[in-house]
Amino acid sequence: MKKSIGKRRAVFLDRDGTINHLVGYVNHPSRLRLYRFSAEAIRTLNGRALPAVVITNQSGVARGMFPEWVVEETHRRMIRRLGAGGARLDGIYYCPHHPAAGDSPRRCRCRKPGTALVRRAARELEIDLARSFMVGDSPADIQMGKRIGARTILVMTGYGRGEYEYNRSKWKVAPDHVCTDLLAAVRWILDRIDHGE
């Protein structure tokens, strides 16, 4: 068993539908619209020294819908907007692939529910995955979180409400908690930690 002493727990965050409004593909940085509560939620994690790390699938790149630099520029914009709200991300990791698109389509290990991105984050940021949390609006987020042994929270923003109301009988795995939005998720996480969990 790997030692986890000295490693930190983290909160992994999905991007689209969790931090920013779901608008289809963000194929231009100007399409990024943060939820009004996102800066407060991430600022709250910062205040508790809990790394806030974004894990996002951006298959629009493999699909040829926008170049990869648009993803990077969108993330710079997200960092600036969050920064204006006093919030800081500790890392952003994205998968640009799609199993059925691109020059050499293949099943990558980083597209959620794959765990390659989150495992890389764990190595680079010295994170203890099993003590961490994953927040997202899609079953793939919850599946990924379960695979790494983290606790999982489904938010009702983005695809969350529809998934919860119409699809939950088909889910392969259930989230540990369901709540309205990212801020509520952060409060639930802090409550668990404060109770020594």
Ligand SMILES: [Mg+2]
């Ligand atoms: Mg999402």
Ligand SMILES: [Zn+2]
């Ligand atoms: Zn990938």
